Amino acid sequence: MKLPKRHFDALIIGAGGAGLNAALQLASANLRVAVVSKVFPTRSHTVAAQGGVNAALANVLPDSWHWHMFDTVKGSDYLGDQDAIEFMCREAIPTVYELEHAGVPFSRLEDGKIYQRAFGGQSQDFGGEQAARTCAAADRTGHAILHTLYQQNIRVRTHFFDEFFAVDLVRDREGVICGALALEIESGVPLLIESKATLLATGGWGQVFRTTSNAHINTGDGAAMALRAGVPLMDMEFFQFHPTGIAGKGMLITEGVRGEGGYLVNREGKRFMEGYAPHAKDLASRDVVSRAIVTEVKAGRGCGEQGDHVMLKLDHLGEALISKRLPGIRESSRIFAGVDPVDEPIPVFPTAHYAMGGIPTDRFGRVAMPAGKGAEEVVPGLYAAGECACASVHGANRLGGNSLLDILVFGRLAGKDIVDFVRENPYRRGADAASLDAAMSRLTRLDRQGEGIQVHQLRAEFRKCMEDHAGVFRTQEIMVEGYQRLCELRDRLPEVRLSDHSKVFNTARIEALELENMMDVGLAIAVSALHRQESRGAHSRPDYPKRDDQNWLKHSLYYREGDRMDYKPVRTKPLTVESFPPKERVY
Ligand SMILES: Cc1cc2nc3c(=O)[nH]c(=O)nc-3n(C[C@H](O)[C@H](O)[C@H](O)COP(=O)(O)OP(=O)(O)OC[C@H]3O[C@@H](n4cnc5c(N)ncnc54)[C@H](O)[C@@H]3O)c2cc1C
Numbered sequence: 001m002k003l004p005k006r007h008f009d010a011l012i013i014g015a016g017g018a019g020l021n022a023a024l025q026l027a028s029a030n031l032r033v034a035v036v037s038k039v040f041p042t043r044s045h046t047v048a049a050q051g052g053v054n055a056a057l058a059n060v061l062p063d064s065w066h067w068h069m070f071d072t073v074k075g076s077d078y079l080g081d082q083d084a085i086e087f088m089c090r091e092a093i094p095t096v097y098e099l100e101h102a103g104v105p106f107s108r109l110e111d112g113k114i115y116q117r118a119f120g121g122q123s124q125d126f127g128g129e130q131a132a133r134t135c136a137a138a139d140r141t142g143h144a145i146l147h148t149l150y151q152q153n154i155r156v157r158t159h160f161f162d163e164f165f166a167v168d169l170v171r172d173r174e175g176v177i178c179g180a181l182a183l184e185i186e187s188g189v190p191l192l193i194e195s196k197a198t199l200l201a202t203g204g205w206g207q208v209f210r211t212t213s214n215a216h217i218n219t220g221d222g223a224a225m226a227l228r229a230g231v232p233l234m235d236m237e238f239f240q241f242h243p244t245g246i247a248g249k250g251m252l253i254t255e256g257v258r259g260e261g262g263y264l265v266n267r268e269g270k271r272f273m274e275g276y277a278p279h280a281k282d283l284a285s286r287d288v289v290s291r292a293i294v295t296e297v298k299a300g301r302g303c304g305e306q307g308d309h310v311m312l313k314l315d316h317l318g319e320a321l322i323s324k325r326l327p328g329i330r331e332s333s334r335i336f337a338g339v340d341p342v343d344e345p346i347p348v349f350p351t352a353h354y355a356m357g358g359i360p361t362d363r364f365g366r367v368a369m370p371a372g373k374g375a376e377e378v379v380p381g382l383y384a385a386g387e388c389a390c391a392s393v394h395g396a397n398r399l400g401g402n403s404l405l406d407i408l409v410f411g412r413l414a415g416k417d418i419v420d421f422v423r424e425n426p427y428r429r430g431a432d433a434a435s436l437d438a439a440m441s442r443l444t445r446l447d448r449q450g451e452g453i454q455v456h457q458l459r460a461e462f463r464k465c466m467e468d469h470a471g472v473f474r475t476q477e478i479m480v481e482g483y484q485r486l487c488e489l490r491d492r493l494p495e496v497r498l499s500d501h502s503k504v505f506n507t508a509r510i511e512a513l514e515l516e517n518m519m520d521v522g523l524a525i526a527v528s529a530l531h532r533q534e535s536r537g538a539h540s541r542p543d544y545p546k547r548d549d550q551n552w553l554k555h556s557l558y559y560r561e562g563d564r565m566d567y568k569p570v571r572t573k574p575l576t577v578e579s580f581p582p583k584e585r586v587y
Contacts, residue, residue: 003436005192008034008159009422011179013166013222014201015041017142017404018386018411020149022199022365025415027156031422034193036161036182038217038510041150045203045215046407049142050328051119051256052134053099053408054401055092059113060132062124065089068133070580072402075121075285076395077537077547078582079235079555081571084363084393088402091409096135099408104148106137107325117325118259119400121285121587130283132259134401139254139328142404164191165510168439169198169225169382170431177229177381178429181439188506190443192436196425197381197418200226200359200367201411204387207514208522209352209471210463213245213252222388224517226359227524231367231379232557232566234390235357236521237529237539240398241472243289245351246336247309252353253329253346255400258282260325262314264293265345266301272310277587284587287397287538290350294472297349304347311345318342350472356398356538357528358390360557365389365414370557370568381421381429385414392555392571396537445494446512452497455511462489462515466522470529475543479530486526490519524558531565532556549582 010026012019015037026033037044056063068089073080100106100114107115114135122131137144153160164182170192172178179194202222206214223233243264244253258264263282266272276292277284284292293310302308314322319342322330326341333341362368362378365385371377385391386407393406469482493516498508534548535541557566572579 003190003192005194006034007428008032008193008195010034010197010199010418011036011193011195012199012201013180014044014203014386015160016044016201016203016386016407017046017145017149018407019199019201020146020153021408021411022201022385022415022418023158024149024152024156025412026418027153027158029419031419032159034159034161034195036164036166036180036193038163038165038185040162041160042146044146045218046142046146048215049404050139050252050254051259052117052136052141052401053096053145053404054119054133054399055096055135055405056089056133057093057096057114057116057135059109060116063131063133065093066577067124067126067131068092070126071121071123072393072399073580074127074585075397075399077397077585078549078553079395079536079570081392082574082579083571084391086574086577087363088393088405088409092405095405095408095412099145099148102148102152104137104144106135117256118283120255120258120280120283120289121399130280134256134259136256139256139326145404165513166221166225167442167513169229170439171435172429173432176429177379178431181436183443185506185510188509190440192431194429194431196422196429197383199365199383199385199414199418200388201384201386202388204355205518205521206352206354208463208466208518208525210467211245211250212352213242213250214352219514219518220388220521221514221517222384223358224520226367226384227520227560231359231369232559233357233524234360234392234555234557235528236524236558237532237556238356238396238537239352239470239525240286240354240356240538241290241350242353243286243293243350244312244348246332247304247347247349249336250351251332251336252351253312253332253348255286257312257314257326257329260314260321261317262312265311265313266296267303267307268301272296272301280587285397286400287540288587290472291540293350309347309349312348313345314341315343315345354398354403355387356394356396358388359384361385361389361391363391363410363413364417365410366417370566383414383418385411396539442513446496446516447509448497449499450497452495453492454499455496455508455515458489458492458496459511459515462486462519462522465489466525470525472540474529474539474541479526483526483530486519486523490523493519520560523563527563527565528556528558553582
């Protein structure tokens with residue numbers, strides 16, 4: 001059968017906030033843009049974002065982008081690049097107004113301005129009193145943003161390939177990325193999409209852990225495609241565990257609950273965060289609160305019959321406030337924890353939530369690789385934005401409300417840069433036969449029936465291994481064992497067999513492709529974590545309990561070939577203001 005082909009100026013893989021904001025710029029500039037998504041666009045994971053998006057609008061309390069920048073640098077445990085952080089915090093303000101004008105139904109204050117709530121790690125005046133910087137549409141902010149961006153894309157006639165799975169990137173004869181091989185999920189028919197520029201906007205990979213706030217689709221496909229294309233992944237050891245997942249299930253209870261006045265208690269009914277973060281208490285940075293919860297449970301002060309979680313109390317906020325500001329949380333708590341937070345506390349425990357690392361980019365979304373002697377070069381035709389990318393604004397720990405901001409700011413800028421790139425490179429590129437064969441071989445390689453391991457079995461073993469060996473606290477011994485086990489599991493991939501059923505619905509086939517991607521990304525996390533001998537942000541090692549700026553104030557780069565590591569310096573110089581030098585991080 002001849003492989004069907006389509007041509008576009010730009011291909012965007014992923015229809016979350018990052019992909020859709022990039023597509024909007026491209027289609028608005030009259031470029032032919034294709035957006036491929038393995039789920040219907042408005043089911044992308046951005047839809048699940050609850051608490052809000054940060055911008056120093058100063059609608060509730062005094063604020064400035066410079067304070068926002070300080071909090072983000074400190075929150076990153078000084079690993080974030082300060083030029084990118086300055087840029088993002090300045091851009092936050094026009095970005096939120098742009099969204100408002102595009103139709104996002106933000107919650108309102110009495111005076112009609114956008115409502116803003118307090119979130120963890122936010123301060124006024126460079127570390128002073130709590131700030132209120134998170135712009136919210138009740139507790140369904142991501143839903144409001146994603147639907148608005150989708151509607152705007154329909155208006156400008158973006159072309160959508162809904163429920164198409166991107167299998168791999170393809171290159172032209174000169175090695176320039178020129179599109180991707182995709183698979184129509186329903187029919188199982190492959191499709192080659194050729195383009196002048198390709199943007200990866202495939203979101204995060206929380207699914208590599210057993211207990212996670214992330215949806216089933218968050219399997220790190222884009223990051224794995226980049227790895228296979230020879231691109232390293234940056235700062236992969238930094239994976240955020242959100243403190244308040246529903247215990248034993250993982251679904252998220254937004255930090256906005258604590259921003260509205262909720263707090264954590266242990267078995268003795270004590271507000272234990274006062275002991276770990278005397279000033280910020282329950283609104284300390286996420287890594288700090290997650291470690292505190294695990295420490296309380298390990299010390300025997302956990303709640304419930306097994307003593308394996310703590311409680312999030314918000315009944316004192318009253319039904320009116322909970323219904324107005326946190327309606328989705330009330331619903332999730334009833335469904336998944338069987339409690340109504342108006343009357344009872346919610347059982348919570350840290351849940352795998354957010355990837356700080358990813359595909360290294362500059363702030364225009366261009367994928368950038370080390371080119372020897374400290375120099376960097378961009379990978380021609382390849383862009384990345386959103387959670388799969390690492391523009392280095394979150395460093396070792398992301399602040400709540402900064403991810404929606406990241407995807408919107410850098411998605412938009414990547415779109416604008418692609419417009420220029422396509423105008424400068426207007427000729428059509430065609431995929432090279434060898435590159436196409438390599439992509440096609442992914443489909444045939446995993447497509448086996450008969451005796452062997454079912455995809456879901458191997459997947460379950462892999463996710464448990466990640467949870468046991470790359471969780472909140474990591475020691476050399478735990479990680480070495482984890483790495484060995486992961487290598488064994490990776491070696492078993494060829495034993496995977498698909499059931500006959502999958503011939504019709506392709507489900508197991510897609511899951512097999514996703515599993516291979518997850519394993520690549522899981523190994524990137526495990527290897528990067530094993531090498532970093534310090535504790536910084538979300539990477540916490542009881543055997544190296546201190547941050548070590550002398551040896552480790554640097555970004556890690558993981559290469560798939562030979563599980564190789566490399567490092568590059570942190571950019572500590574901002575664009576227009578003074579640097580924030582590393583200091584002890586207390587809340
Ligand atoms: C429960 C929850 C609540 C959150 N709340 C907040 C919050 O309040 N504030 C905040 O700032 N951040 C929050 N975050 C984080 C934030 O929502 C995400 O980081 C962000 O939305 C990611 O957006 P994205 O555009 O990068 O990717 P996503 O929205 O995840 O979209 C990824 C897209 O890629 C597509 N895709 C992936 N692989 C393939 C493939 N192989 N082929 C084709 N398509 C593919 C998917 O179909 C999807 O369209 C939250 C996260 C979670 C999990």
